[in-house]
Amino acid sequence: MVGIEEITAAADRIAGHVLRTPTLPSPGLSAHFGVPVTVKLELLQRTGSFKPRGAVAKLLSLSGAERAAGVVAVSGGNHGVALADVAGSMGVAATVVMPESAPARSIDAARASGATVRLTPDMAGAFALTERLVGEGLTLVHPFDDPVVIAGQGTVGAELVADAPGLTDVLVSIGGGGLIAGVAAAFRALAPQVRVWGVETEGADAMSAARAVGGPVPVALSSIASTLSAPSVSQLTYDHVAALVCDVLVVSDADAVRGVLTLAEQAKVWTEPAAGCLVLAAHRVLDRVGPDARLGLVVCGGNVTAADVAGWVQRFGSVPFPPRTAGA
Structure with a gap:
């Protein structure tokens, strides 16, 4: 707790x-x-x-190696945009995974902040892809389970x-x-x-x-x-x-x-x-x-x-x- x-x-x-x-x-x-x-x-x-509150708190808690690996987040919109913005301001590479149903403005905003955006057919698929990317070495910034x-x-x-x-x-x-x-x-x-x-x-x-x-x-x-x-x-x-x-x-x-x-x-x-x-x-x-x-x-x-x-x-x-x- x-x-x-x-x-x-x-x-x-x-x-x-x-x-x-x-x-x-x-x-x-x-x-x-x-x-x-x-x-x-x-x-x-x-x-x-x-969302930037949690994103900033998490990124500032990471080690240099964890930041250097790049961060990844799954999002329905706001968490991904926040992470992309915060990571961009700190010079950290970010990947944001969103379902195709995510608002177009959120997808565009994450990309405009410099993040790589990966789209999946649905939210369950977005979580699954994020898990795979973490397994490949990216540092997870979970939207809530942290x-x-x-x-x-x-x-x-x-x-x-x-x-x-x-x-x-x-x-x-x-x-x-x-x-x-x-x-x-x-x-x-x-x-x-x-x-x-x-x-x-x-x-x-x-x-x-x-x-x-x-x-x-x-x-x-x-x-x-x-x-x-x-x-x-x-x-x-x-x-x-x-x-x-x-x-x-x-x-x-x-x-x-x-x-x-x-x-x-x-x-x-x-x-x-x-x-x-x-x-x-x-x-x-x-x-x-x-x-x-x-x-x-x-x-x-x-x-x-x-x-x-x-x-x-x-x-x-x-x-x-x-x-x-x-x-x-």
Whole structure:
């Protein structure tokens, strides 16, 4: 289990390499939900998501020989872009393995940073190719199954604790579980009274599946939220969630897109479905905990194009969620 000592060490290591992203009250979301809402704007991080935190922490922990061998990562988009950017800035050769379903902008961004991009038919194939490349000598930078990466992502939680005292409930999206593992570890150490909730989308619900059977299992991936689409969580991230997270909520892709529109209108931020899924989940959390809650939303990323959002709105007929005070 990752502890506060590892998270504090990661914070020291990555300082100067990543942004301390804004933690701000959201008047629009507070009015929408009828309770105070604070947003942690990780979509303003370099490369548009929280992922550089773990990537920087990992690369700076490597030996000279491990860096010289070159690094490799498997990614649905954001981790690969982050690793390519960070490795490029450090002069380290990077290979990023992505499924063909990964957003074109992510593939282009990784290549623009100097990484070699390898595409596979699906995410399971991407993990398999990555394993083979590690066997050939490249140094793995796993997107979530690594305590150093989890500690780096945990700096999000440590900053949120420091910058937003008084929260009662924090919502965090889950792909492979590295972000929520780190955030939950930070809150358990620094503000143990705060409830941490995980959120997934249908068709990218590996943590919910793991919780149902008591450990990691493979899942079929179908969600539009490619940045949440891990084919399974790891034992490491599962153990953190089982011990530290109140519950994991699952929403549909259509509702994740409704959340994207709601965040755009009410919070004035441009997010991907991996963050949009938090909105309906927050309504469900309030149904369970009552009107005295003070919510914190970790807005994990904003790497999506206007064409993507327009296509999803047309596909699902999505509209923003009505405010809670209007009977939502």
